[in-house]
Every structure is written in C-alpha cells, then in structure tokens.
Amino acid sequence: MGALDLAGARMQFGRNAEVFGEGEPAEFVYKVISGAVRSVKLLSDGRRQIGAFHLPGDWFGVEADEEHRFSAEAVSDSLILVVKRSALTAMATRDGEVARTLWSITARDLGRAQEHMLLLGRRSALERVATFLLDMQARSPAGMTVELPMSRYDIADYLGLTIETVSRTLTLLEGRGLIDLVSARRIAVKSLPALRRLDS
Amino acid sequence: MGALDLAGARMQFGRNAEVFGEGEPAEFVYKVISGAVRSVKLLSDGRRQIGAFHLPGDWFGVEADEEHRFSAEAVSDSLILVVKRSALTAMATRDGEVARTLWSITARDLGRAQEHMLLLGRRSALERVATFLLDMQARSPAGMTVELPMSRYDIADYLGLTIETVSRTLTLLEGRGLIDLVSARRIAVKSLPALRRLDS
DNA sequence: CGGGATATTGATTGATTTCAATGTGAGTGG
DNA sequence: CCACTCACATTGAAATCAATCAATATCCCG
Numbered sequence: 001m002g003a004l005d006l007a008g009a010r011m012q013f014g015r016n017a018e019v020f021g022e023g024e025p026a027e028f029v030y031k032v033i034s035g036a037v038r039s040v041k042l043l044s045d046g047r048r049q050i051g052a053f054h055l056p057g058d059w060f061g062v063e064a065d066e067e068h069r070f071s072a073e074a075v076s077d078s079l080i081l082v083v084k085r086s087a088l089t090a091m092a093t094r095d096g097e098v099a100r101t102l103w104s105i106t107a108r109d110l111g112r113a114q115e116h117m118l119l120l121g122r123r124s125a126l127e128r129v130a131t132f133l134l135d136m137q138a139r140s141p142a143g144m145t146v147e148l149p150m151s152r153y154d155i156a157d158y159l160g161l162t163i164e165t166v167s168r169t170l171t172l173l174e175g176r177g178l179i180d181l182v183s184a185r186r187i188a189v190k191s192l193p194a195l196r197r198l199d200s
Numbered sequence: 201m202g203a204l205d206l207a208g209a210r211m212q213f214g215r216n217a218e219v220f221g222e223g224e225p226a227e228f229v230y231k232v233i234s235g236a237v238r239s240v241k242l243l244s245d246g247r248r249q250i251g252a253f254h255l256p257g258d259w260f261g262v263e264a265d266e267e268h269r270f271s272a273e274a275v276s277d278s279l280i281l282v283v284k285r286s287a288l289t290a291m292a293t294r295d296g297e298v299a300r301t302l303w304s305i306t307a308r309d310l311g312r313a314q315e316h317m318l319l320l321g322r323r324s325a326l327e328r329v330a331t332f333l334l335d336m337q338a339r340s341p342a343g344m345t346v347e348l349p350m351s352r353y354d355i356a357d358y359l360g361l362t363i364e365t366v367s368r369t370l371t372l373l374e375g376r377g378l379i380d381l382v383s384a385r386r387i388a389v390k391s392l393p394a395l396r397r398l399d400s
Numbered sequence: 401c402g403g404g405a406t407a408t409t410g411a412t413t414g415a416t417t418t419c420a421a422t423g424t425g426a427g428t429g430g
Numbered sequence: 431c432c433a434c435t436c437a438c439a440t441t442g443a444a445a446t447c448a449a450t451c452a453a454t455a456t457c458c459c460g
Contacts, residue, residue: 106310108264171441364448
C-alpha cells in the first residue's frame, strides 16, 4: 500500500478527540501510526455502537461515497496520517493500481463488518468476549499479553453488551484459567486453543 | 451500472438452491433479476447468520478477494444474471469507470453491512423487526403492502432472533395497529411513522 | 382432501440487563 | 510522599426480555 502513504500529514489526536464526524464530507483518508481509533455510530437515545477499532497500520475513513458513515475518535492519544482524498481519487482515475488499492481497503472493511455482524448475531456473551480477545491478540504486536487501549465501556459498545457483562465474562474466563487479568487494560492469554474453542 | 450487465447469462435457481458456496472461488458476479437471494454464513454448531437479502436489481457475490465470503442461496425461485468476473476485472484495468463501479458495489455492501451491524447490536426484538419491515417496505416495488419472499426462519436468522420471537413481535405490532398480517408472507403497513418511531 | 412444512401461541426457563454498592488505580495537590 | 478524588472496573441482587420447550393452527401443494 505504498502509494497511498504519499503526501500525508501527521496529526496528533488526544484521547477521545474526534478525528471526523458522521455525515461530514469525506475529504481525507486516515491511517493509524500509533494509538488506536474507534468508529462510532450514535443512536438518538444515546446508545452507541462501535463498528471497529483501528490499530497501528490500519486505514480508516476511506469512503467511496462523499461523506463519512461513522464518526472516528481517538481511543487513546494517537498519531494519525492524514491524506487528502482528492489526490487519491485523481490518482485512481489514472493509476489502476491505486484504484485497486482503494477497492481493497473497502473490501477489507466489508470483511471486518461481516465478521462483526456474525459476532453480534446470536452469540453468547462468552463467545463475544472470547472472539474479541482472540482478535485483539492476533492484531497485537506479539506475545500472549494483550494491551487493551480501550475502556470496558468501549468493549461493551463494540460487542453489543453492557460493561457489567463484559467484566463478569472476563472474570469468568480468568476463573477458568483461560486468561489472566494482569490489570484492567492488560490481559495475558493463558490458553489460545481454549479460547478458540469458545469462538465456534 | 450499465457496463456490468454486458455479457451475462441468465440462470434459473429453484427455492433453496445454492448459487455459490462460502470459500468457493469468486469466478462470477451476480445480479438478481427476479426472486430473492440470501447471503448466509453457517457456524459449526448449525447456527446460521443471514448477512443480507438481495432483491431484484441488487448485485451480489462481488468480491475484491479471490473467494466468496458467504454462501448465496435462492430464497424463492429466482432468475439470476451471471457475469464472468475475469471479464470485469480485465475491463476494470482498462476502464476506470468499471473499476469505480465495482468499488461502489463493494462500498454499498459495506454500508448495508454496517447498518445491519447496528441492527444486531443492542436493539430490542421490537426495534429489529420494525427496522426490518421498514427496510423491506422501502425496497418493495411500491405501496404499503410488503411481500416477504422469505420464511420466519430466514427473518429470525437475519435479525439474530428466534422464529418464535419474530412471530410474537409481528403479532404485537398487529395488535398495536401498526401492521396488518394479511397472510404469513404478506404484511400491510398501516402506519409508517409509528414504525419509524420504533427504529430509533 | 389429506399431509407436511411453516407459523402462531402458551408456559417456563435462563442469560443478560438493570439497579446498586463497593473496589481500584492513576493523577493531583497539599 | 501521601491522601484525596474522580473515573473506571468489579461484584451482587433483582428484574426483564428473549430463548427454549411444547402444543396447536394454518397454509400450500400434491
């Protein structure tokens, strides 16, 4: 994905700062350099659905449409690469490879959304949390210790659960010896296979 | 979307016939001419998640990747336009507009998946069913009478509910005077605004 | 006119939410 | 350096909504 990295500015966003809002013109595309970003939709009654977490290396905010379908907020202090979209679409009309890359990013997002859909369908709290931990582990730099940049509240809104249920489920997994709750934001995976067995 | 319609064959699929399977090479792309198609993922324990219903005019099975991420099955007897994918991607490398169209289809799928994600998140059965009815109404040819090509079982697996809950919720909506259950597969919407109020 | 699949309705159970209280930990100011 | 505080997290008890188990009912379709 080299081509897209060109001509971008690096911007710092503080914890909870909004990168862009739902419905805003999709003037830029973004890439996480460090930190973490969440894609958020808010319902009228205040309920919140987090569509995805974006970790270092992930592109986000890439739309085929003219406006952003989600808001994006920094989960923790984050460094973000910001690239002007018009430059890209102009390139895409000339350069087939750029066009193909943009399509791939959208397709990858679609894959993620579909997986997430599956997760939110008829799955128990235990399955949801297990799947979430496996995903975070797989996307973590390395090792069996996972650093969670997000709060329980974020996790709950991502999994379609309450913070209490997330908390209880983590405690349950610890009780079964599958994980170790080193601290609230740091979880050591003791048995990947056992977690995978919960992931159906 | 004219360009994509070229060079396709029309194929008939009977009720419940598989159009393609999850993991199969994505050799063709498809468009519903008449009937209805469901995108399906199966979990190991038999639970099923329906990712989308495709109605006449909808493209489906368009992948950026080399294989299909869902299975597709005819909900009712359906006439499907089948277009060789290699022809398209070849066109896409030469013709920027075709590339752009393919991207748009994927982006539209993404939008649908994201909406569906929202639906499957923390929403009550009443909200899910109301949203489903509104969506079907909006996609229906015209009028306030919606023909449902799919079974309660399909609806349940689409909404992440059981058939009993779907059935009870429809009965509840009828009791409240928002809809009329003309027959199992035909629902008359009596009050669009009232349904919308349930859609948060 | 059956007959089997599909749908509705009823009773009960159970998982998750809700309400409520307590615990923990990071950052701040005395 | 320690106590304080506020946000975040855990734990407990009760309520609730949907799932499950079970029994009809209805509708196509042959």
